[in-house]
Amino acid sequence: MTARGLRRLTAAALCALTMAVALWSQRDVGLARDELVYMGAGDGYARWWIDAVDDWGAATSKAKITAAFGGPGPTDHNREHPPLMKTLFGFSKRLLHDRLEVASPTTAYRAPSALLHGILIAIVFLWAAAVWGFAEGLIAALLTLALPRALFHAGLAAFDGPIATLWVATLYCYWRALASWRWAPIAGVVWGLALATKHNAFLVPLVIAPHFVWVVAADAVTRARAAPGRGVAALGRALWARLYLPPALIVLGPLTLFALWPWLWLDPIDHVRAWLEFHLRHVHYNFEYLGDNWNHPPFPWHVALVTTALTVPAATLAAAALGLGVRVRGWWSTPAAARAGDPALLLALSVAASMGPFFLGSTPIFGAEKHWEAAIPSLCVAAGIGVVWAARRAAAGLGERWSTVRAGVLEVAAIAVVGGAVVASAGAETLHARPYALTSYNAVAGGAPGGADLGMNRQFWGYAARGVLAFLASQPPGRVYSHDASPAWGAYQRDRLLPPGRGDAGPEDAGVAASRYALVIHERHFNRHDYMIWASYGTVAPVFVLRHDGVPIVSVYRRPAR
Amino acid sequence: MPPLVARFARLAPAIALCLLAAWSAVRTVGAGRRVPDDDAWAAAATRVRAALTGGELIVFAPAWIEPVGRLHLGDRLDLAAAGRLDAARFATIWELSIRGARAPETRGLTAAESFTIGGVTARRYRQRAAVVVTDFAARLTEASITGERARGPTAVLAEVGFTPRRCVQVVPQPDREVGLTFRDVELGTELAIGVGLADVFTRRDVRNPGELAVAVDGVELARWRFGVDDGWTVRTVVTRPGRGTVTFTARAVGLGASNRLVCFAAEARR
Numbered sequence: 001m002t003a004r005g006l007r008r009l010t011a012a013a014l015c016a017l018t019m020a021v022a023l024w025s026q027r028d029v030g031l032a033r034d035e036l037v038y039m040g041a042g043d044g045y046a047r048w049w050i051d052a053v054d055d056w057g058a059a060t061s062k063a064k065i066t067a068a069f070g071g072p073g074p075t076d077h078n079r080e081h082p083p084l085m086k087t088l089f090g091f092s093k094r095l096l097h098d099r100l101e102v103a104s105p106t107t108a109y110r111a112p113s114a115l116l117h118g119i120l121i122a123i124v125f126l127w128a129a130a131v132w133g134f135a136e137g138l139i140a141a142l143l144t145l146a147l148p149r150a151l152f153h154a155g156l157a158a159f160d161g162p163i164a165t166l167w168v169a170t171l172y173c174y175w176r177a178l179a180s181w182r183w184a185p186i187a188g189v190v191w192g193l194a195l196a197t198k199h200n201a202f203l204v205p206l207v208i209a210p211h212f213v214w215v216v217a218a219d220a221v222t223r224a225r226a227a228p229g230r231g232v233a234a235l236g237r238a239l240w241a242r243l244y245l246p247p248a249l250i251v252l253g254p255l256t257l258f259a260l261w262p263w264l265w266l267d268p269i270d271h272v273r274a275w276l277e278f279h280l281r282h283v284h285y286n287f288e289y290l291g292d293n294w295n296h297p298p299f300p301w302h303v304a305l306v307t308t309a310l311t312v313p314a315a316t317l318a319a320a321a322l323g324l325g326v327r328v329r330g331w332w333s334t335p336a337a338a339r340a341g342d343p344a345l346l347l348a349l350s351v352a353a354s355m356g357p358f359f360l361g362s363t364p365i366f367g368a369e370k371h372w373e374a375a376i377p378s379l380c381v382a383a384g385i386g387v388v389w390a391a392r393r394a395a396a397g398l399g400e401r402w403s404t405v406r407a408g409v410l411e412v413a414a415i416a417v418v419g420g421a422v423v424a425s426a427g428a429e430t431l432h433a434r435p436y437a438l439t440s441y442n443a444v445a446g447g448a449p450g451g452a453d454l455g456m457n458r459q460f461w462g463y464a465a466r467g468v469l470a471f472l473a474s475q476p477p478g479r480v481y482s483h484d485a486s487p488a489w490g491a492y493q494r495d496r497l498l499p500p501g502r503g504d505a506g507p508e509d510a511g512v513a514a515s516r517y518a519l520v521i522h523e524r525h526f527n528r529h530d531y532m533i534w535a536s537y538g539t540v541a542p543v544f545v546l547r548h549d550g551v552p553i554v555s556v557y558r559r560p561a562r
Numbered sequence: 563m564p565p566l567v568a569r570f571a572r573l574a575p576a577i578a579l580c581l582l583a584a585w586s587a588v589r590t591v592g593a594g595r596r597v598p599d600d601d602a603w604a605a606a607a608t609r610v611r612a613a614l615t616g617g618e619l620i621v622f623a624p625a626w627i628e629p630v631g632r633l634h635l636g637d638r639l640d641l642a643a644a645g646r647l648d649a650a651r652f653a654t655i656w657e658l659s660i661r662g663a664r665a666p667e668t669r670g671l672t673a674a675e676s677f678t679i680g681g682v683t684a685r686r687y688r689q690r691a692a693v694v695v696t697d698f699a700a701r702l703t704e705a706s707i708t709g710e711r712a713r714g715p716t717a718v719l720a721e722v723g724f725t726p727r728r729c730v731q732v733v734p735q736p737d738r739e740v741g742l743t744f745r746d747v748e749l750g751t752e753l754a755i756g757v758g759l760a761d762v763f764t765r766r767d768v769r770n771p772g773e774l775a776v777a778v779d780g781v782e783l784a785r786w787r788f789g790v791d792d793g794w795t796v797r798t799v800v801t802r803p804g805r806g807t808v809t810f811t812a813r814a815v816g817l818g819a820s821n822r823l824v825c826f827a828a829e830a831r832r
Contacts, residue, residue, distance in 0.1 A: 286762060293724065295766040296790075313590075315583035322575060390575035397572030400565075418576045425583035429590045443586040447593020452626040453661065522629065525762045528721035531645075535719045540644050541636025545629045550597025552629040 007134065011126050014141050015118035018154075021145065022114035023107060026155025028435040030466025031106065031488035035157045038086045039093070039109045041078035042157070044068045046090025048262070062266055069263035070271070079271070080278040081159065083261050084196035088112035089157045104495060109157040117154035120165035120377065121145050123172050128381045131343055133388065139419045140384030143316050144377050146426035149369050152437035159198040160370035166194035167374035170204050171350055175343050177245055178215060184248035191249055192256020199279050200374065206353040208249065211346045216242065218340050285366035286525035291455030293524045298361035304375075305355075307368045310456060312379060313426035314443040320379040323386030347378040368457060383422070391418040436464055436548040448549035462488065462521050464553045467546045469497045471556060477501025478516025478559075483529055485519060512536045518557040533557050597627075598660050600634075602680025607634035609677065610656055610684050619643055619652035623663035631658055645719045645728030647756040647827040648796050653691035658684050695748045696830035698808070699730050702742075709740035709811075712820070720825045722758035723793025729825040731760055732812050736820050739773075739813040747808055749778070749801045750832030755810075757786075757826035758794040765790040770819035774826055775811040787815065803832060 001009070048068035052059035059065075070079045078086065089109045096108035103111065121141045129137025145151070153161040173187035194201035216238045223234035258264050264271050286295045289303060309317065327344045334342065354375035357363040369376075395414035399407050433440035438459040441451030452458065462484030469492055472480060482489045482504045489504040505515035509532055512518055518533045520526060520542075534540045542555040610620070620639050622631030632639065635658070649655060649667040657668045660681055673685035698705075702717045714732035722729070734740045757774045759765050768790075775785040776799060783799040808830075814822035 284766065286766070293762070295762070296769070314586040315579065318582050319579055322579070387579065390579050394573045394576035397569045400569060414576065418579055421580040421583040425587040428587045432591045440590070443589035447590045447596075449593055449597045449661070453624060453663075458626075520629075522626075524724050527724045527726075528762065531719050531721055531726045534641055534644065534726070538641070539636065540632050540639050540641065542629060542633050545633045547597075547630070549594035550599070550630075551626065555629045555633075 007126060007129050010138065011122040014125050015122040018118040018121040018145050019114045022117050022151060022154040023111065025151055025434050026107065026110050026114070028466070029152065029155055030435070030463035030485070031491055032156055032158060032461035032463040033484060033487050034461060035109070036487040036491065037078055038157050039089055042086035042088070042090030042109070043093065044077060044090070045083050045087040046094055049087065060262070060265070065262045065266055069261070070266070074274065074278055079263055080275060081198065082196045082257065082275070083263070084193060085112060085159050085162050087260070106491065106495065110155055113154055113156060113158065113161045116162040116165040120168055123169055124377050124380060127172050127175070127343065128384050132385055135415045135419065136384040136388045139387050139423060140381045142423045143380040143383050143426055146316070146423060146430045147312060147376060148430045148433035148437040148440050149311050150373055150376060151430055152434070153370050153373065160367070160373055163194060163198040163200050164373040164377070166190060166197050167200065167204060167350070167354070168377050170194050171207060171346055174208050174245070174249070175346055177248070178242065179341065181244045184244050185252055187245070188248040188252025189256050191253040195253055195257040196260040199276065200371070203353045203357070206356070207346065207349045211349055212242070212245065214345065215340050282364055284364045286523065287366040287368070288455060288457045288524045289365065294365055295525070299363070299365045301359050301361055303365045303368070304358040304372050308376070310441050310445040310451065310454070311369050312376060312442060313429045315422045315425045316380065316383045319383035319386040319422050321386065322390060323382035323384065326385055326389045327382065347381055351375040351378045366460065387419045387422050388415055391415040394418065435466070436553060439548045439551055439553055448551045452551045458522050458551070459553060460523065464546065465519055465521055466492070466497070468519060468544060468554050468556050471544045472502055472517060473499050475517065475558065479503050479505035479514055481505045481511045481515035481518035481533070483519045484521045484526070508532070516559050520555045522552050522554065530555070596661070598681035602682045603630060603634045606658060606679045606682040606684050609679065610635065610658065611638065613686070614638055617652070618654040618656055619646070619649055619667065620656045620658070621665040621667045623657060623659035623665040624661065627660055641719060642728060645726045647754060647829055650692040650754065650831070651694050651829070653689060655687040655689070656684060657687065658682055692754070692831040693750070694829045694831055695750045698744060698828040699728060701744060701747070702730050705742040705744050707740065707742055710735040710738040711740045715740070715742060720760035720823070721762065722760050722825050724762070725794055727756065727758070727794055727825055727827060729756070729827040731823055731825045733821065733823055734812055734814040736814050737817045739811050741809055741811045743807060743809045745807045746805050747830065749806050749808070749830045750803055751801065752798050752831050753778070753783070753801045753808070753828060754796065754798045754831055755784070755826060755828045756794055756796040757824065758788055758792060759790055760823040760825040764821040764823055768819065768821050770814065770816040770822060772822045772824045773813040773815050774824065777809045777811070779806045801830065
């Protein structure tokens with residue numbers, strides 16, 4: 001088998017492995033509040049596309065498009081988010097659950113995210129292996145898979161995992177297009193898919209534009225050195241050699257978005273403006289960070305750095321620091337012409353553009369690492385480089401001592417040991433974090449309890465309520481104040497995770513008053529729900545407290561008998 | 563560089579990564595073992611329960627473990643104690659803590675008794691308890707109300723600064739004030755007042771502060787502002803024992819100060 005063939009086979013295997021892990025991992029993960037919205041919208045979008053195939057003229061009427069994709073309200077049919085993933089969720093549910101009956105409704109909705117995560121891992125491998133070597137690529141890919149938070153998001157019917165994939169995929173295609181014009185239209189379309197997934201994709205030009213300028217400038221300098229005195233001509237030639245790239249991105253990206261989002265067909269400018277305005281004026285959700293509840297700017301400038309330092313496995317971070325050092329040192333010793341093919345700068349710009357908005361102090365910080373998840377594969381690539389560098393260095397050191405052992409054998413063994421240790425460590429942490437990965441923190445923080453000591457956010461989206469359903473099922477029937485899990489309650493009953501007689505009692509005070517059981521999903525700003533329940537039930541004592549590594553995440557109260 | 567040192571320098575990054583990987587896995591996967599389990603809590607609670615005579619305050623530290631503490635001892639913590647103005651009226655405070663944490667209520671006190679079971683440390687503190695002669699929140703129905711109010715006043719258990727507070731909650735109209743006058747009430751040597759803005763969402767959406775003034779027999783003794791990030795602030799003013807008229811004046815500061823849920827509790831103490 002050729003090296004290229006081996007790389008492709010490995011990428012396919014990694015993709016399949018990742019999908020399997022993500023689908024297995026999500027089985028115990030409760031339904032996140034937003035997922036229910038996206039699932040519902042996705043059902044409608046998929047139905048519309050099927051209708052459109054049957055009768056294009058009727059489906060594309062203003063009334064039909066509005067009924068499926070829009071409406072007068074800013075959140076009607078979830079029109080504040082582009083449709084790609086929701087459409088895939090809807091089709092996936094129809095195929096895997098309704099038709100093939102191979103998955104539960106929840107798993108079927110979530111499968112496209114798992115597939116996209118598989119593609120991310122494959123791209124990380126292919127990219128790093130092509131540039132730095134097979135071992136570097138394999139370790140980078142496995143470390144990207146062994147991220148507790150990223151794996152969590154990869155198992156949700158939401159956009160944060162998929163946008164990370166499509167962000168990295170766009171950069172990969174762009175990088176390939178620098179050497180071959182055939183990749184340019186692919187890069188444009190993939191960026192369009194990213195735009196059709198989440199608005200983060202609007203930041204991609206902040207990565208590509210400066211990199212493109214740098215590549216052109218570096219090429220111009222090389223050409224000018226070869227032909228002194230013809231600097232302008234050199235710049236022109238350097239630009240001309242890649243002039244196919246900007247139009248491909250600028251034209252095909254928005255066109256792809258437009259083609260996939262029928263809501264834009266009705267009034268493109270107004271509907272794009274409404275979409276972006278929604279996010280520019282997004283409400284600031286409550287989020288705990290270093291002991292304070294944040295819901296109003298200015299936010300701390302260091303949120304992205306600290307949160308990354310406390311959530312990415314510590315060994316991965318250390319290896320990334322090593323790899324970064326190796327690349328920075330290698331950068332200056334690389335000839336300028338060779339640097340153009342080196343994606344290190346592109347990956348660094350990816351980190352900067354992905355995390356950059358969170359240094360402004362005005363960007364909402366809720367959701368934390370999921371909003372800059374596209375940055376993390378860059379760290380993992382650096383970690384792959386760092387691990388292999390350390391292993392090769394060790395092999396060289398051992399080779400001096402054990403001169404009878406072949407250098408290649410020593411090197412493979414060293415990479416296996418060091419890479420295995422770092423990947424196994426991150427993997428153990430990732431497995432341990434599930435299904436409550438948003439409560440988990442890394443060794444730097446001291447694990448989940450260390451994160452709680454530091455006053456880091458406990459969780460969000462109400463998904464942890466899944467963990468108390470078995471307790472509720474063991475209790476006598478009664479209506480439940482389901483708190484932040486109320487959007488998921490019907491789905492839990494549909495999936496038979498709750499026996500009959502434990503319906504949702506409704507929201508706020510009236511819901512508490514009508515309930516026999518009450519849940520509080522612990523986030524600092526949710527403390528008020530405890531107090532509402534205390535006042536209604538006349539007791540401060542829960543009957544069950546769900547914990548992850550000893551850290552309370554959901555309390556259940558039972559109304560005392562009168 | 564000597565050969566041995568040079569060889570070690572070559573091996574050092576790999577060894578460091580392997581050691582860090584091992585430490586990282588052990589520290590995260592084993593993190594739960596550094597938090598006491600239900601057996602430890604049950605054992606500590608049983609021993610504390612045996613020493614309770616009634617009227618003690620029970621607190622937990624760090625704050626994030628409180629749900630577990632209430633799971634085991636919540637039946638010995640009533641709503642009045644949970645929503646207290648402060649801890650001054652309790653002669654005995656039991657603090658159950660883990661991971662070396664301390665509760666703010668026991669700051670400056672010396673433990674009279676202490677034991678640790680399975681990582682749960684229980685400490686009993688004694689202090690000279692303040693005697694409450696008038697609890698104003700409990701006597702809200704006797705107050706006469708003046709001024710321009712949007713809602714209230716009502717006696718509620720509210721969230722102020724993410725803590726429970728049993729208080730009088732009133733919402734003045736923007737840039738207006740509401741007076742609550744309690745006539746012929748018993749006063750002690752001091753008047754303790756706690757106040758803050760209730761409800762995290764209105765604190766987020768409206769950033770104006772609130773203000774509270776306290777007057778006894780027509781003489782203003784204190785006035786202070788409290789903002790959206792100030793939580794529950796407690797002040798104490800000196801009073802002359804006897805009977806008197808006390809007026810609390812709550813103000814929503816600024817024309818944009820809608821939905822200022824001013825939440826206050828006050829106790830005349832001796």
